[in-house]
Amino acid sequence: MAGTDRNKDNASASAAPVIVLVEPQLGENIGTAARAMMNCGLGELRLVRPRDGWPNPKAVAAASGADDVIQNARLFDSTPAAIADLHRVYGTTARHRGMIKPVVTPRQAALEMRAAGARSERVGVLFGPERTGLVNDDIPLADTVIQVPLNPAYSSLNLAQAVLIIGYEWFQAAVDVPARELVTNETRPATKAELLNFFAHLEKELDDCGFLRHADKRPVMVRNIRNLFQRADLTEQEIRTLHGIIKELAHERVRNRRRP
Amino acid sequence: MAGTDRNKDNASASAAPVIVLVEPQLGENIGTAARAMMNCGLGELRLVRPRDGWPNPKAVAAASGADDVIQNARLFDSTPAAIADLHRVYGTTARHRGMIKPVVTPRQAALEMRAAGARSERVGVLFGPERTGLVNDDIPLADTVIQVPLNPAYSSLNLAQAVLIIGYEWFQAAVDVPARELVTNETRPATKAELLNFFAHLEKELDDCGFLRHADKRPVMVRNIRNLFQRADLTEQEIRTLHGIIKELAHERVRNRRRP
Numbered sequence: 001m002a003g004t005d006r007n008k009d010n011a012s013a014s015a016a017p018v019i020v021l022v023e024p025q026l027g028e029n030i031g032t033a034a035r036a037m038m039n040c041g042l043g044e045l046r047l048v049r050p051r052d053g054w055p056n057p058k059a060v061a062a063a064s065g066a067d068d069v070i071q072n073a074r075l076f077d078s079t080p081a082a083i084a085d086l087h088r089v090y091g092t093t094a095r096h097r098g099m100i101k102p103v104v105t106p107r108q109a110a111l112e113m114r115a116a117g118a119r120s121e122r123v124g125v126l127f128g129p130e131r132t133g134l135v136n137d138d139i140p141l142a143d144t145v146i147q148v149p150l151n152p153a154y155s156s157l158n159l160a161q162a163v164l165i166i167g168y169e170w171f172q173a174a175v176d177v178p179a180r181e182l183v184t185n186e187t188r189p190a191t192k193a194e195l196l197n198f199f200a201h202l203e204k205e206l207d208d209c210g211f212l213r214h215a216d217k218r219p220v221m222v223r224n225i226r227n228l229f230q231r232a233d234l235t236e237q238e239i240r241t242l243h244g245i246i247k248e249l250a251h252e253r254v255r256n257r258r259r260p
Numbered sequence: 261m262a263g264t265d266r267n268k269d270n271a272s273a274s275a276a277p278v279i280v281l282v283e284p285q286l287g288e289n290i291g292t293a294a295r296a297m298m299n300c301g302l303g304e305l306r307l308v309r310p311r312d313g314w315p316n317p318k319a320v321a322a323a324s325g326a327d328d329v330i331q332n333a334r335l336f337d338s339t340p341a342a343i344a345d346l347h348r349v350y351g352t353t354a355r356h357r358g359m360i361k362p363v364v365t366p367r368q369a370a371l372e373m374r375a376a377g378a379r380s381e382r383v384g385v386l387f388g389p390e391r392t393g394l395v396n397d398d399i400p401l402a403d404t405v406i407q408v409p410l411n412p413a414y415s416s417l418n419l420a421q422a423v424l425i426i427g428y429e430w431f432q433a434a435v436d437v438p439a440r441e442l443v444t445n446e447t448r449p450a451t452k453a454e455l456l457n458f459f460a461h462l463e464k465e466l467d468d469c470g471f472l473r474h475a476d477k478r479p480v481m482v483r484n485i486r487n488l489f490q491r492a493d494l495t496e497q498e499i500r501t502l503h504g505i506i507k508e509l510a511h512e513r514v515r516n517r518r519r520p
Binding site: 041157 | 295296298299300301325326365367408409410411414415416417420421424425428431432447465466469470471481484485488489491492493494495497498501502504505506508509510
């Protein structure tokens with residue numbers, strides 16, 4: 001099977017998504033995922049806590065021809081660290097797991113990624129470990145979930161195939177079709193680091209005021225709250241507004257009440 | 261990675277293409293190709309002179325979960341025999357090899373295959389041996405060549421990946437692409453009344469704590485805050501969570517501080 005070169009120029013015109021493998025288990029799969037990336041013109045691979053350490057000779061062996069992708073792969077010790085500089089993150093998952101999250105097909109995601117790239121926003125796609133897929137704590141870090149429409153009786157893909165489908169659609173989408181676009185005027189989309197910093201602030205205040213006092217419910221409440229703010233595609237300016245709201249709701253009122 | 265089930269009926273509505281592997285070399289590749297077929301709802305596999313004979317235990321082992329495809333595979337001693345009952349045949353190849361032949365993308369081919377299926381015509385797709393691809397004598401047996409648009413510097417796919425891309429496009433061609441879909445599970449989208457009620461609550465608390473104290477800026481701040489929550493497509497459940505957050509941030513803390 002092979003390619004034509006009609007998309008070459010378009011493919012490089014907008015920034016390619018970063019592929020983030022979260023706790024990949026087998027070196028071979030990292031290597032074959034790198035090959036699938038190379039097939040689709042994707043160059044930037046990030047690894048979060050690969051099970052067998054890094055560098056991994058089996059990954060190198062399996063990546064034959066995609067050595068650059070492996071050599072340039074960057075290692076992170078947490079998913080938040082791996083996505084901190086990105087503006088938009090997709091999570092690939094088999095199950096909704098009860099989270100309220102927009103779900104798109106790879107084709108729709110590809111159009112959105114192209115549109116984001118055209119606005120110079122950086123995009124990433126998260127893939128979970130081979131055995132389990134993305135865990136509950138990582139899914140809320142994604143703005144949107146990608147599900148591949150496949151035979152419902154047999155829908156599981158291996159890691160390299162999943163990367164291939166996402167990359168393939170991104171490559172095909174080189175034709176200029178803008179997807180949903182958020183008009184941000186004078187401001188810009190928040191980075192994930194800014195968003196996570198807001199979550200930290202909000203959750204600290206919610207702990208302090210007792211909203212998250214039930215330890216058994218805390219994880220799911222935190223995930224639900226993160227998901228709803230994640231969906232708003234917040235701008236940097238809006239993040240600052242929300243910091244202000246949390247701060248003043250929690251503190252100014254106390255100060256005012258203390259006055260005689 | 262996984263599928264949704266909204267395509268089930270469409271996928272079976274038109275006859276699926278037959279996958280014809282010509283002189284496949286490795287049993288493992290026959291098995292993984294069968295899995296890719298199963299992912300895409302393709303059930304009919306034909307083998308022309310597989311190098312290591314048939315049946316092949318390695319193919320069975322690699323086909324885990326797609327056993328039916330392997331068990332029902334039919335063996336042929338020539339490509340013409342394997343395609344005799346088909347109405348339309350596609351050949352997958354990396355190179356034109358100087359042949360005058362229509363060339364289509366997998367996406368175009370998928371639309372044609374769906375149309376042919378709707379006319380009750382039987383369609384097949386030829387894949388050549390792993391090492392060489394389709395040979396010169398087999399390409400003329402195809403009506404049309406399929407080429408996958410990929411990175412021209414690195415366009416080769418393994419057998420299972422090539423089958424996956426063709427099958428994936430065939431499966432997608434049945435999909436009536438819906439707009440972005442928000443999975444809301446047990447809950448439902450909030451009504452506008454619920455949303456406005458939340459805005460009223462939030463804005464009252466922001467007035468009380470002094471966040472909106474600058475009268476000249478108040479209207480634009482209120483609009484900005486409403487916009488960001490509006491964009492989140494909140495559910496009824498999430499509106500209740502937000503009411504709780506506002507209430508507890510503003511009041512619980514005050515109550516706690518008042519305690520000795």
